Amino acid sequence: MSYCRQEGKDRIIFATKEDHETPSSAELVADDPDDPYEEQGLILPNGDINWNCPCLGGMASGPCGEQFKSAFSCFHYSTEEIKGSDCVDQFRAMQECMQKYPDLYPQEDENEEKEKSSKDLEATPMEASAAKEEKGSS
Amino acid sequence: MPQSFFVFFSNKLYSLGNLLQRWNVPIKLQMSRQVASSGVPGGKGSSSGFVLIVGLSTLGAGVYVSRKVVHGKKLQYISPVKHLKLSNVSPAAPGARPEVPSHVPFLLIGGGTAAFAAARSIRARDPGARVLIVSEDPALPYMRPPLSKELWFSDDPNVTETLRFKQWNGKERSIYFQPPSFYVPVRDLPFVENGGVAVLCGKKVVHMDVRGNIVKLSDGTQISYDKCLIATGGSPRNLPAIERAGKDVQQRLTLFRKIEDFRSLEKISREVKSITIIGGGFLGSELACALGRRARTRGLEVIQLFPENGNMGKVLPEYLSNWTTEKVRREGVNVMPNAVVKSVSVSGNRLMIKLKDGRKVETDHIVAAVGLEPNVELAKSAGLEVDSDFGGFRVNAELQARSNIWVAGDAACFYDIKLGRRRVEHHDHAVVSGRLAGENMTGAAKPYWHQSMFWSDLGPNVGYEAIGLVDSSLPTVGVFAKATAKDTPKSATEQSGTGIRSESETEAEASEVHISPSFSPTPQVPKQGEDYGKGVIFYLRDKVVVGIVLWNIFNRMPIARKIIKDGEEHDDLNEVAKLFNIHED
Numbered sequence: 001m002s003y004c005r006q007e008g009k010d011r012i013i014f015a016t017k018e019d020h021e022t023p024s025s026a027e028l029v030a031d032d033p034d035d036p037y038e039e040q041g042l043i044l045p046n047g048d049i050n051w052n053c054p055c056l057g058g059m060a061s062g063p064c065g066e067q068f069k070s071a072f073s074c075f076h077y078s079t080e081e082i083k084g085s086d087c088v089d090q091f092r093a094m095q096e097c098m099q100k101y102p103d104l105y106p107q108e109d110e111n112e113e114k115e116k117s118s119k120d121l122e123a124t125p126m127e128a129s130a131a132k133e134e135k136g137s138s
Numbered sequence: 139m140p141q142s143f144f145v146f147f148s149n150k151l152y153s154l155g156n157l158l159q160r161w162n163v164p165i166k167l168q169m170s171r172q173v174a175s176s177g178v179p180g181g182k183g184s185s186s187g188f189v190l191i192v193g194l195s196t197l198g199a200g201v202y203v204s205r206k207v208v209h210g211k212k213l214q215y216i217s218p219v220k221h222l223k224l225s226n227v228s229p230a231a232p233g234a235r236p237e238v239p240s241h242v243p244f245l246l247i248g249g250g251t252a253a254f255a256a257a258r259s260i261r262a263r264d265p266g267a268r269v270l271i272v273s274e275d276p277a278l279p280y281m282r283p284p285l286s287k288e289l290w291f292s293d294d295p296n297v298t299e300t301l302r303f304k305q306w307n308g309k310e311r312s313i314y315f316q317p318p319s320f321y322v323p324v325r326d327l328p329f330v331e332n333g334g335v336a337v338l339c340g341k342k343v344v345h346m347d348v349r350g351n352i353v354k355l356s357d358g359t360q361i362s363y364d365k366c367l368i369a370t371g372g373s374p375r376n377l378p379a380i381e382r383a384g385k386d387v388q389q390r391l392t393l394f395r396k397i398e399d400f401r402s403l404e405k406i407s408r409e410v411k412s413i414t415i416i417g418g419g420f421l422g423s424e425l426a427c428a429l430g431r432r433a434r435t436r437g438l439e440v441i442q443l444f445p446e447n448g449n450m451g452k453v454l455p456e457y458l459s460n461w462t463t464e465k466v467r468r469e470g471v472n473v474m475p476n477a478v479v480k481s482v483s484v485s486g487n488r489l490m491i492k493l494k495d496g497r498k499v500e501t502d503h504i505v506a507a508v509g510l511e512p513n514v515e516l517a518k519s520a521g522l523e524v525d526s527d528f529g530g531f532r533v534n535a536e537l538q539a540r541s542n543i544w545v546a547g548d549a550a551c552f553y554d555i556k557l558g559r560r561r562v563e564h565h566d567h568a569v570v571s572g573r574l575a576g577e578n579m580t581g582a583a584k585p586y587w588h589q590s591m592f593w594s595d596l597g598p599n600v601g602y603e604a605i606g607l608v609d610s611s612l613p614t615v616g617v618f619a620k621a622t623a624k625d626t627p628k629s630a631t632e633q634s635g636t637g638i639r640s641e642s643e644t645e646a647e648a649s650e651v652h653i654s655p656s657f658s659p660t661p662q663v664p665k666q667g668e669d670y671g672k673g674v675i676f677y678l679r680d681k682v683v684v685g686i687v688l689w690n691i692f693n694r695m696p697i698a699r700k701i702i703k704d705g706e707e708h709d710d711l712n713e714v715a716k717l718f719n720i721h722e723d
Contacts, residue, residue, distance in 0.1 A: 002620060002712070009613040010455040013712050014620035017721040024716035029704040051262040052577065061261030062320055066332040069265065103317040 049076055062104055064097035235325040238338060238359050242270040242327065244579065245353065245363035247343045247516070249273020251281060251565060252369040252547025252572035254315050257335045259576025266333040267580075270324070272355065274342040277397055278321070280313040283565050285400045286421055287595060289313070290428035298401045313397075346520035348540060365579045368522075368531060368545045369572065372510035372563065377416065379479045380506065386484040392505045394421060403505065407432055410502035411439060414491065416479060417507035418444030418451055420594050423466060425505060427597045430470035440470060441499060443477035443491075449596070451475075453604075454675075454687070455614045461670050462600060469597040474499070510563055512549045525551035528561035535585035537575045544579055546571040554586050556705060557607055557684055564592035589699050603695055606685035606702045608677055617715035618673030618689070674698075674718045681707040683714070694718050 004013040042053045051060040051069060059068050071094045074087035084091075098105035244260050246253040249271045257269045271279070280301070288303035297303070301313045322334035345354040352362040374393035392403050407413060407429055415426045426442040433440045446452065448459035449466050467473050478494040482504070491499040512530040516522070522539050523532040530551035537544045537552055545552075547568040551561040562571075567590035577584055591605040670689065677685030682705055686698040697717050708714050 004712075007455075007457055010457065011613075011615040011711075012457060013615065013617045013715070015617050015712060015715065015720070016620050019712075020716045020719070020721055022716070024713045025710070026708055026713040026717060027706065028700060028717075029706065052259050052573065054573075056262070058258060058316060058320070061258045061335075062316070063322070063332070063334060065261060066265060101319050103319045 049073060058104070063101055064094060064105065067094040067097045070094070235329070237325050238355075238361065239270065239324070239328045240360065241362045242268055243364045244269040244367075245361060245365070246271045246367045246369060247346075247353070248367075248369035248371055248513075248547070248549075249275055249277075249279050249337055249339065250369060250371050250547060251279070251315075251568035252371070252550075252575070253367065254279040255569045255572025256367050256369065256544075256546060256576035256579070259573045260580055261333070261335060263577065263580040263582075266331075268327050268330075268333040269335045270327060270361070271335065271337045272341055272343055272353075272361075273337060273339050275396065276340045277314075278318065278337055278339065279315050280397065281315065281565065282313075282395075284313050285397065286394070286424040286428065289400060290404075290431070298404050301397065343516065344519075346516045348520045348522070348543065351542060364542065366543050367572075367575050367579060368516060368539070368543065368549060369547045369568075369575075370513035370516065370549045372512045372548045374506065375509040375511050376506055377479055377508055380482050380504070383482045384484075387482050387489065387504075390484075390489055390503050392503070394425065394505055394507055395510075406503050407438060408436070411437070412441065412488075412501040413438065413503045413505060414441040414443065414489075414499060414501040415505045415507060416443055417509075418442065418446050418449050418475070419453070419507065419509075420450070420592075422505075422507035423449045423462075423596055424594060425507060426466060426471045426473070427469045427595075430466070431597075433470040439472065439501075441472045441474065441501060442466065443474040443479070443493070443499065445476065445478050447475050449473065449475075450594075450610075452610055453608050455610055455616065458616065458670055458675070458689070459610070462596060465596055465600045510548060512551075512561070514549065525559075525561070527551075528559065530561045536578050536583060537571060537586065538578065544575040546575040552586055556587075556589070556702065560607075562590065564590060566590040566592055589702055591695055591699070600690065601692075602687050602689050603692065603698075604685065604687040605695065605698050606677065606683075607679070608685040608687055612677045612679060612685070614675055614677050615711040616670075616673060616675040616689075617712055617720065618670050619720045673720050674715050676711050676714065681709075683708065683711075688718070691718065691720055 002013060002015040002019045004011060006012075040050050040053065042050055042055055044050050049069075049072065059065065062068075067090070071087055071090035074090045075084040078084045078086055080086050244257075244267060246256055246269060250273075253271050253273070257271060260267050260269055273279070284301075284303045289297055289301065292303055294300065294302070302310050303313070304310050320335070322330050322336045324336045324338050327334065327336040341359075342356040343353045344356050346366075347353070350362070351364070351366070352360055353366070354360050374395045376391075376393060380387060380391060392399055392406070394400075394403065403425075413429055415422050415429070422442060422444065426440060429438065429440045432438055442449075444451070446459070447456065448454075448463040450462055451459045453459075454462060463473055463475065474497075476495075477497070479491055480494045481492045483490050483492075485500070489501050489504060491501065491504070493499070514522075514524050514529070514531055517524045517531060520543070522543070524530070525532040528551045530549050531539055531545040533539045533545045533550055533552045535553040535555055537546055537550060539545050548561075548563045550571060551559065552571070553559050570588055570590040571586065574582075574584060574586060574588075589605050591603055593601070593603040595601040672690035674691065674694075675687040675689060676683045677687075683701050686702065688694050688698060701714060701717075
């Protein structure tokens with residue numbers, strides 16, 4: 001049995017697991033998908049890219065920010081069959097820029113790539129399904 | 139879309155694609171407190187493009203510094219910008235460039251968390267923006283929380299040099315938001331092709347002409363601006379009793395805030411026999427626990443004294459504050475509540491603290507953690523309003539003080555459209571408000587809306603995250619996971635019953651989610667059903683939840699934020715508590 005106690009203005013409830021397993025009657029306000037103030041994700045409601053998304057970290061603001069924005073925008077709006085295949089120049093420019101700043105954009109060397117490749121292949125299905133979950137819950 | 143981008147990348151640009159595949163941490167663990175809410179410097183997973191972005195953020199977000207740092211050369215993070223090599227920038231323009239530009243489009247006064255977040259926001263929204271940060275501190279922008287937390291738990295004997303710490307996922311990073319190569323040299327800022335962020339270190343802005351849009355530095359240099367952010371933060375307060383005490387006492391005092399304070403205190407902790415921390419809030423309690431841990435191994439006496447009845451007395455309701463105090467004691471700290479300092483003097487080679495109730499404390503060094511005084515010196519020359527209730531520059535809901543001037547971080551007293559006028563001294567708020575100021579400086583005109591959060595750890599057994607108005611003077615309702623009847627009042631090493639098990643489970647979870655090193659739980663006997671192992675505490679104002687503390691439960695901040703945002707009246711808070719699944723991990 002859950003029980004509760006009052007200590008002055010503070011109320012203390014000890015809730016059992018069983019108690020909390022019953023559905024909550026608390027009502028939450030429905031989210032407005034067009035809320036202009038709500039923290040926005042990577043893609044804005046109008047389809048534009050939110051360069052200020054925290055998820056991008058420093059990518060859009062660092063020394064290679066312009067190259068990154070150019071490459072990613074190109075990809076985002078690309079209508080080619082292989083999406084982004086018309087953006088190779090932008091990606092190359094981005095990579096060239098990033099190579100100039102190894103502190104900021106760490107480059108892997110060959111040996112480490114080989115070691116990691118088997119681990120990464122295992123990881124990819126997990127990432128893919130995680131990404132699916134995330135999309136589903138948005 | 140994201141997966142095809144991912145595949146495209148890895149096919150077309152092999153090495154870059156491989157970088158994307160480096161990220162192999164599942165989503166749930168991706169949120170650490172430092173990045174969960176607002177993302178500087180790392181990444182909060184957004185709903186779409188997740189895999190891509192997460193992968194990309196390993197490239198340059200500054201969240202994870204490459205292994206290269208271990209194998210390769212040591213990076214000098216501390217060198218001021220003017221010593222940076224210019225090799226990354228276009229060749230020097232003919233003639234001598236002035237050391238400091240006479241005009242910048244975006245001027246940020248202060249070089250801390252809020253300024254950095256604003257700089258990033260401006261650069262993201264305004265292509266090619268040129269941003270100048272003017273900082274009194276000699277260091278490049280860095281994050282403060284590790285100075286009283288993670289850095290103390292590091293196994294690295296060089297931690298005071300490197301200032302690197304291990305995150306929850308085992309990866310290391312520096313407290314600096316970005317390495318020096320991220321920034322453009324100050325003299326090149328007006329010329330560099332795509333703009334950038336430059337940091338002028340060790341200079342103070344002493345005068346501000348708001349009508350002329352021009353500031354003056356301590357060395358007489360003048361800089362005009364189009365848009366300006368004041369993010370001057372605050373300075374640690376001192377006790378009047380100590381200020382009166384004289385130089386002998388001041389020499390044995392640390393007012394803890396900056397990197398140099400961490401370095402100096404770390405050294406002192408190895409040299410003296412006794413350290414006393416004055417102050418029972420976040421900083422004081424965290425330092426007490428960090429030093430308490432050293433106490434055990436090094437024979438250091440750690441005392442913590444403060445006027446309240448218990449640790450975090452102004453934040454947590456009394457029963458929880460008392461419980462927390464016991465935990466801090468278990469970390470090896472001699473906690474003395476209800477202690478008001480009357481005078482401090484030097485006696486022999488030691489310090490003598492006299493309390494108002496007659497007690498005396500003999501110690502070797504004092505750390506004062508008694509609050510922060512917002513740095514509002516510029517208000518006078520700028521003609522800006524200072525808030526008399528909360529301190530700080532008074533700004534509106536969009537963080538604006540006047541045309542072209544915004545204020546963010548510890549120094550901003552702003553209007554929160556949900557919770558009213560406030561001033562907040564937490565890391566995440568600095569990030570959120572800095573980012574918002576940057577958005578508004580580039581034309582967004584958005585009010586303060588996204589609630590910032592904060593967190594604290596007091597040793598391996600107590601960790602909490604909080605959001606909103608968390609003031610112990612408000613009525614509270616705390617809902618805790620009850621221990622089952624199977625509990626026996628035996629030591630925690632015997633894992634029977636949800637109460638005890640939940641504690642060690644949360645501990646394992648805790649060391650996964652945040653980087654506390656895993657210690658085995660201290661054996662303890664919970665009182666009959668009254669172990670505040672984990673739960674959620676609601677702070678109420680007229681039946682509306684205005685603040686929430688998540689007590690030893692993690693990854694629930696989104697639901698907490700939602701409840702505060704709704705601002706609804708709730709009759710039964712146990713029903714609201716159900717939304718948090720406190721019995722699960």
